[in-house]
Amino acid sequence: MSPPGVPTTSSNVSHPQPRSSTGVAWRDVVADTTMALLRLERRVDPFVRPAFDALLKDRLERLVTSIININRRDLHLGIAQERMIVDEESFTDSIVRSFTQQMTGLWKPGGFERGGNTKTQGICRGEFTVHDGLPEHMRRGIYAKPQTFKAWVRFSGPGPYITPDIDDVGFMSISIKLMGVEGPKLAEDEKHTLDMFGVSTATFVTPDVKANAALQRWSVQNAQLFYFLNLRAPHVLDMIMQGLYTKTQTSPFEAPYFSCVPYLMGEGQAMSYSVWPTSSTKTPVPRLPLRPPDDYLRDAMVASLAEGDVELEVRVQMQTDPHLMPIENAGVLWPTALSPRVPVATLRLPRQTFDSPAQMEFAKRLSYNPWHTIAEHRPLGNQSRARKRMYWELSQLRHRMNDVEHYEPTGAERFDAT
Numbered sequence: 001m002s003p004p005g006v007p008t009t010s011s012n013v014s015h016p017q018p019r020s021s022t023g024v025a026w027r028d029v030v031a032d033t034t035m036a037l038l039r040l041e042r043r044v045d046p047f048v049r050p051a052f053d054a055l056l057k058d059r060l061e062r063l064v065t066s067i068i069n070i071n072r073r074d075l076h077l078g079i080a081q082e083r084m085i086v087d088e089e090s091f092t093d094s095i096v097r098s099f100t101q102q103m104t105g106l107w108k109p110g111g112f113e114r115g116g117n118t119k120t121q122g123i124c125r126g127e128f129t130v131h132d133g134l135p136e137h138m139r140r141g142i143y144a145k146p147q148t149f150k151a152w153v154r155f156s157g158p159g160p161y162i163t164p165d166i167d168d169v170g171f172m173s174i175s176i177k178l179m180g181v182e183g184p185k186l187a188e189d190e191k192h193t194l195d196m197f198g199v200s201t202a203t204f205v206t207p208d209v210k211a212n213a214a215l216q217r218w219s220v221q222n223a224q225l226f227y228f229l230n231l232r233a234p235h236v237l238d239m240i241m242q243g244l245y246t247k248t249q250t251s252p253f254e255a256p257y258f259s260c261v262p263y264l265m266g267e268g269q270a271m272s273y274s275v276w277p278t279s280s281t282k283t284p285v286p287r288l289p290l291r292p293p294d295d296y297l298r299d300a301m302v303a304s305l306a307e308g309d310v311e312l313e314v315r316v317q318m319q320t321d322p323h324l325m326p327i328e329n330a331g332v333l334w335p336t337a338l339s340p341r342v343p344v345a346t347l348r349l350p351r352q353t354f355d356s357p358a359q360m361e362f363a364k365r366l367s368y369n370p371w372h373t374i375a376e377h378r379p380l381g382n383q384s385r386a387r388k389r390m391y392w393e394l395s396q397l398r399h400r401m402n403d404v405e406h407y408e409p410t411g412a413e414r415f416d417a418t
Contacts, residue, residue, distance in 0.1 A: 016167070074323045175197055200249070257276075
């Protein structure tokens with residue numbers, strides 16, 4: 001069947017990022033110059049990044065994480081225990097206002113896009129198969145038994161802009177919507193789905209909603225640099241952690257994705273999860289160091305799924321130390337030395353054609369929300385609590401501006417190319 005009422009106006013065409021608009025001339029020059037230099041670096045990054053990653057990435061990651069932890073206060077929480085931060089709701093209000101202002105400025109009715117993870121590289125049919133023989137303490141929720149769920153898997157680029165792939169900030173995201181997941185949901189607008197999220201950086205861009213609110217205010221001005229380098233509240237260590245993972249990407253199928261925020265694994269247990277490529281193959285980026293095609297990442301996906309199936313491995317990392325693996329700070333990398341990432345499921349994308357106009361428009365119709373889930377996998381932490389309302393309100397805005405109703409998929413959807 002075809003989903004009803006998808007918008008006919010496509011805004012998923014690459015455009016240059018808007019220039020900075022801070023109201024201060026020198027700030028605009030610094031922000032725009034920095035972005036121009038970053039775009040130039042992206043042209044040579046694949047020639048130097050493999051050596052950098054092999055020699056320095058892990059060492060720098062451990063060093064920066066240790067410095068972040070030295071400067072953190074121990075909240076003395078237990079495993080899977082949460083604590084509200086001061087003024088959490090007001091920071092969430094600020095985030096929603098900033099996204100609304102930016103989305104309204106960027107997009108026209110009928111072509112409204114998401115505020116984050118904006119550019120759709122593709123949405124693919126998939127199968128999510130839970131492994132047999134998991135450790136007993138991991139047999140909770142969807143992992144309670146071996147089973148397979150149909151899935152719609154959206155791969156996307158960063159937001160809030162839709163730029164040529166070589167001009168973005170160098171990370172990607174994955175959104176997985178499992179269908180046929182029974183039981184009461186924490187967000188009641190969908191009855192039979194469970195949504196999972198990951199980005200290609202191992203830590204979230206901001207540690208908490210207070211910092212997130214500050215980042216979004218700078219983002220409205222197209223000058224995110226000054227969030228990280230703000231002298232009053234610097235986030236240089238967070239910027240370094242992001243920089244260790246942001247790079248010239250080769251294909252959405254060839255990078256790991258991390259949940260960055262924790263979730264319950266049944267009552268009294270917390271986890272984070274990640275999604276990993278099962279092949280070490282890297283697709284060459286066309287034309288470098290000259291300019292690649294605007295949508296070369298989507299082209300790489302098309303080529304891979306024309307050749308055969310693609311498989312990704314889902315891994316779970318259990319929280320074992322409440323301080324070094326925090327719930328309320330999404331900017332801290334959970335060390336694998338304390339808790340390894342255990343394979344729990346396989347996400348298979350069967351050979352397919354996914355880039356028809358109708359299927360690309362279908363991706364815009366779907367609403368992904370981490371609270372589309374069951375109680376056994378409740379999202380944890382202040383970033384997740386903010387996301388519940390943020391994702392809901394911004395999804396409502398997008399659907400209202402595109403004059404479409406919420407649509408819950410079944411997996412039986414069909415398009416003009418399959």
